[in-house]
Amino acid sequence: MPVRGKDTTIWRKRLLILLLIGLSLQFVMINFNHPFDLQTWEGLYVDLGNNRSPYDTLEDLTYDARASYGTGWASHYMYFTYPPMMIFIHYPLAQLYWQFYSLPATYDFAPAGVDPCPQVPLMLNFMWKLPIFLAGIGIAVLLFKMTNGSEKSMKMFLFNPFIIFISAWWMFDNIAVFFLLLATYLFERKRYDLSAIALSFGFLTKYFPIFALPIFCFELIRRRSWKFLRYALIFGAVSAVAILPFLNGVILSFEFQASRPPAGITPFTSAVAIAELGLVDPSTAAHLAYIAIPALGVFALITGMSLIYAYLSKRDISLRTKILLTFIVYLIVMKNVHEPFVVVLIPFLILALHEDYSAKKLWLYRLVWILPLMYAAINVPLSRFFYGFTLDEGILNSFILPIMIRGAILALIMVAFHLTLWASLIKFKKGHK
Amino acid sequence: MKKRDALIRYLSKHIDKIIIGGSYGILLLFILAMVPGILYQERLIREGIWQEYRELGNDSYIIIYALNTGDNKPLIRTLDGDELIAVDGFKSTINVNDVENRSFWNHHFRNVVEKEPVMHHNMIWENYQFLQVTTLQENAVTIDYSIKCSPAENIKLTLNLWHRYQEFSVLKVDNSTVNDNYPGENQPGLKYVVNLELDPQPQTIENAPYWINLTYSFDNLAVKETWGDPIVRITIFYDTWEGISD
Numbered sequence: 001m002p003v004r005g006k007d008t009t010i011w012r013k014r015l016l017i018l019l020l021i022g023l024s025l026q027f028v029m030i031n032f033n034h035p036f037d038l039q040t041w042e043g044l045y046v047d048l049g050n051n052r053s054p055y056d057t058l059e060d061l062t063y064d065a066r067a068s069y070g071t072g073w074a075s076h077y078m079y080f081t082y083p084p085m086m087i088f089i090h091y092p093l094a095q096l097y098w099q100f101y102s103l104p105a106t107y108d109f110a111p112a113g114v115d116p117c118p119q120v121p122l123m124l125n126f127m128w129k130l131p132i133f134l135a136g137i138g139i140a141v142l143l144f145k146m147t148n149g150s151e152k153s154m155k156m157f158l159f160n161p162f163i164i165f166i167s168a169w170w171m172f173d174n175i176a177v178f179f180l181l182l183a184t185y186l187f188e189r190k191r192y193d194l195s196a197i198a199l200s201f202g203f204l205t206k207y208f209p210i211f212a213l214p215i216f217c218f219e220l221i222r223r224r225s226w227k228f229l230r231y232a233l234i235f236g237a238v239s240a241v242a243i244l245p246f247l248n249g250v251i252l253s254f255e256f257q258a259s260r261p262p263a264g265i266t267p268f269t270s271a272v273a274i275a276e277l278g279l280v281d282p283s284t285a286a287h288l289a290y291i292a293i294p295a296l297g298v299f300a301l302i303t304g305m306s307l308i309y310a311y312l313s314k315r316d317i318s319l320r321t322k323i324l325l326t327f328i329v330y331l332i333v334m335k336n337v338h339e340p341f342v343v344v345l346i347p348f349l350i351l352a353l354h355e356d357y358s359a360k361k362l363w364l365y366r367l368v369w370i371l372p373l374m375y376a377a378i379n380v381p382l383s384r385f386f387y388g389f390t391l392d393e394g395i396l397n398s399f400i401l402p403i404m405i406r407g408a409i410l411a412l413i414m415v416a417f418h419l420t421l422w423a424s425l426i427k428f429k430k431g432h433k
Numbered sequence: 434m435k436k437r438d439a440l441i442r443y444l445s446k447h448i449d450k451i452i453i454g455g456s457y458g459i460l461l462l463f464i465l466a467m468v469p470g471i472l473y474q475e476r477l478i479r480e481g482i483w484q485e486y487r488e489l490g491n492d493s494y495i496i497i498y499a500l501n502t503g504d505n506k507p508l509i510r511t512l513d514g515d516e517l518i519a520v521d522g523f524k525s526t527i528n529v530n531d532v533e534n535r536s537f538w539n540h541h542f543r544n545v546v547e548k549e550p551v552m553h554h555n556m557i558w559e560n561y562q563f564l565q566v567t568t569l570q571e572n573a574v575t576i577d578y579s580i581k582c583s584p585a586e587n588i589k590l591t592l593n594l595w596h597r598y599q600e601f602s603v604l605k606v607d608n609s610t611v612n613d614n615y616p617g618e619n620q621p622g623l624k625y626v627v628n629l630e631l632d633p634q635p636q637t638i639e640n641a642p643y644w645i646n647l648t649y650s651f652d653n654l655a656v657k658e659t660w661g662d663p664i665v666r667i668t669i670f671y672d673t674w675e676g677i678s679d
Contacts, residue, residue: 075474214452221448224441259474290474298463306456310449 022158048094055249297335304333
């Protein structure tokens with residue numbers, strides 16, 4: 001616990017140093033990237049530099065992907081398929097960036113299904129990742145506040161290898177999780193309007209924070225307060241203001257999320273594995289990947305989330321635990337569980353451990369991030385993040401394991417991860433009030 | 434106030450049952466909403482698969498352009514064991530009623546090692562369908578177009594060329610413009626833009642009421658027309674490029 005007077009100053013300096021070390025660790029690795037996602041960030045900057053909506057580019061690329069025949073065929077192109085918050089955040093940064101670099105007349109995208117190998121200046125990586133790193137610092141500070149000044153909780157997040165890997169190398173989930181955690185913090189302090197706005201910002205960054213909206217509303221209903229209506233209205237109004245200018249693009253990206261083939265650490269991917277092993281003909285594989293599994297995914301998602309909402313709606317446990325359990329179930333029932341998605345669990349698990357520590361829970365927490373980290377290292381694989389660091393990128397392909405061995409290892413990790421999620425669901429449901 | 438209090442008490446007491454009941458409603462809504470989406474998705478897959486096996490040009494209206502690649506060999510690269518040949522340099526854009534625009538960039542040929550240097554495009558959106566089959570040949574790239582739309586549509590097809598060696602293969606098409614100095618979508622190397630004004634005349638095509646008719650020129654073009662029932666096939670190829678090289 002922090003103390004007053006001179007010690008407070010020392011304490012604050014110590015915290016600042018910790019945050020700076022955490023920030024530096026990520027900046028050191030700024031030039032590592034997932035090549036496919038880097039193509040999106042680079043394209044987004046060119047779009048914003050041209051004052052062009054990235055959703056228009058997404059639409060063009062999607063039509064092109066649908067038009068292509070054969071291995072390049074896809075129902076949607078994986079470009080900027082997110083809500084618009086990143087456009088708002090990066091528009092001024094992109095304008096600044098193009099003051100120093102010449103805006104290219106054209107940009108090129110790899111055909112759907114083909115790996116791109118983009119190379120971007122260090123400055124673009126810096127611009128893109130700065131908000132992600134700041135969001136990570138924000139999460140650490142919130143954890144510090146929400147645990148009554150637990151330095152350990154903050155360090156658990158700041159120096160978590162999985163968090164460093166995802167935010168420095170890969171994805172911007174940190175930003176969405178920061179807003180979600182901020183919404184929780186504000187809700188706990190009864191600042192409901194601000195909480196609704198923060199949750200909306202989270203939803204406008206990545207779609208998943210919307211699954212916390214019912215939890216916040218049901219919590220108010222459980223407390224017999226009509227404020228749930230106001231909460232939902234504020235959330236809806238803020239989201240609508242941001243989405244309406246990009247409505248068609250957001251609908252297209254929703255379509256993409258709904259119909260995209262299953263991927264990541266989920267049993268749904270077994271359908272894709274069946275196709276990759278050649279056990280079904282291409283037509284059946286396409287129908288499985290683009291129709292049957294996404295349809296099944298919708299049923300699993302609605303059913304699973306409804307059950308957890310119904311279960312939690314009358315439980316007298318802490319709000320943060322409820323959100324943790326909600327997102328554990330979300331990862332269990334989703335058809336797409338890409339490794340970065342797991343970031344949402346980390347701060348809430350840290351909070352739950354602070355509330356009620358046990359050695360078993362600590363091990364579950366560790367498994368929750370170690371297994372996706374292992375999965376990413378083999379699935380992506382890790383060598384793909386090193387594009388640009390070698391003169392012969394063909395060498396990187398030699399690190400890819402043979403498909404059968406790779407498939408078997410990934411399947412084992414996926415099963416272990418699901419068992420961990422189920423065990424966490426059971427273990428952490430006994431959260432404190 | 435009492436009613437409001439009673440209602441929130443009721444909500445609070447039965448919220449779990451309301452959620453489960455609501456989930457059935459949401460599932461039902463999703464089923465209803467998913468039906469058109471699934472049908473559309475199914476059509477995208479089915480038409481794409483079907484195209485591979487069908488006889489190109491069957492029940493469709495086709496124009497073939499031949500483009501000279503000169504002495505420039507296409508870029509060949511290996512990626513994940515799949516050999517690709519990239520021919521950057523031309524783009525087709527279809528414009529419907531001056532509003533709808535769809536573009537096709539023709540720059541990657543797959544399966545060349547398997548002797549299938551053909552790139553299929555099969556674009557379906559709303560009531561339109563645009564088939565494009567691009568074939569890499571010894572010294573040429575051939576593009577087959579088929580366009581399906583409703584009879585009243587105003588269709589324009591634009592072909593952008595920006596290979597430097599295109600300057601020797603002037604493509605002339607009636608009702609079109611060939612602009613030597615046109616900068617062309619900020620592409621510095623762009624040489625020609627061919628705009629084709631397409632005039633839907635469905636009454637001229639027997640048993641093919643939804644396939645548009647094209648107007649074109651016979652100048653410098655060898656034209657072979659095949660009118661059938663219901664096959665409508667026109668092949669146009671530009672034959673003066675052969676032997677021309679820089």
